[in-house]
Amino acid sequence: MAGADGERLTLDAAMAGAGSAKLWLALSGGLDSVCLLHLAIEAHARRRLAGEPVPSLHVIHVNHQLQEDAQRFEHFCRELCAALEVPLEVRSVDCLDHRMGPEAAAREARYRCFCAVLDEGDRLWLAHHRNDQAETFLLRALRGAGVSGLGGMPAARRLGRGWLERPLLGIGRDRLERLAGDRGWCWVEDTTNLELRYARNRLRHTVVPALETGWPGAAARLAETAERLSESARLLELFAAEDLVRLGADPTRLDCASLLALGEARAALLIRHALGRIDVPAPPRARLLELLAQLGAAEDRLVEVRWPGGVARRWRRALYLGSDALELDWPAWVAARLAQWQPVPKDGQRVALEGGKRCAGERLRLGGMSRRLKTLFQESGVPPWERDNLVLVRQSGSASLVAVLGERQAWVADGWRLARHGGAIVRGEY
């Protein structure tokens, strides 16, 4: 088995330290994941023979039901796993009702399945290799990506309750092809991989081979560059996290003057970082620069910049960042606010609470005074667009308010207190 020592070392090292958690292998039935499966089983057997602790192996195949071939893939995976005596979990998903295109819908459905099978501490191996990394790098470069985009796929990251890992990232496709040929491993060819209308396939079949002819080892070098850039991206994240702390540590609200004082590049980095912290996609670069330019303009104007997935608004000298979700899932929102703040009567009794929306003219008893909510919000600097999303809490069956809960602020009526708070500013008597 010439030249396989690299794979051995890679897989043995990757399998070490797995403890008693499960190790899942994502099997599509294609060359890459078939190699991963065989190599993982071999590494597993070697460790067991050596008396080392081993995780239990499990395979997952997701049937996307998109192409006619889907059944063929599933059938192949069933036969292969039965022959290799590893347990296989097949999940069928429906990607037909999609607004994002079949490829993206399939990917999302696949990752949902992956998340669902992972228990606490489990690991999932995907068969991405060095050429995938190089192709991803080129695709992103051709879209004008920055350092973090070009950093490529990480070798490991959290996924749901477990970890996603890519132990073959340092190995080239040609090496896997040779290995499968030498060992007589079978796989299923995905015919869509040959269709040149897909950008990745054009790179794979025309651009990368041309690069390899002119610059032997080009794919390996590109993957190396991606790895170095991901190091730089991690450093930039640390740098931005420090800036965020300096500006008050609230990723949804940044002080405009302090932000602009950082200069364009550093301010843009901080905004991207803050958005990442609240799971909102970053705007395209041009939109971000436009936002920064508008922030420098007249202070009294409300600035609002939107992009797919996010919105940024300037109000009263601060920049507010958030998701552009048009419709709030109100019951979930109420439950989350009640869990975040937990209003309880001061006498500690357990009472049932219900959260409702604001109507007009409501009042809250604070510090011995009955305060109009409208005035309270103005004085407390609650941005206008957030006022309708504040949760008004009443004791079930009672008309008087006991609390008003927002994401970053909460007010409790006299006689009540907040049992837990999310680290935000708390106002009111308690």
Ligand SMILES: Nc1ncnc2c1ncn2[C@@H]1O[C@H](COP(=O)(O)OP(=O)(O)OP(=O)(O)O)[C@@H](O)[C@H]1O
């Ligand atoms: N239908 C599937 N069932 C189980 N695992 C799969 C399936 N499709 C892909 N995988 C796993 O994901 C790896 C990457 O697959 P592929 O290159 O097709 O996905 P991609 O869309 O390019 O990558 P990404 O996983 O980042 O979306 C495969 O090597 C395999 O381990």
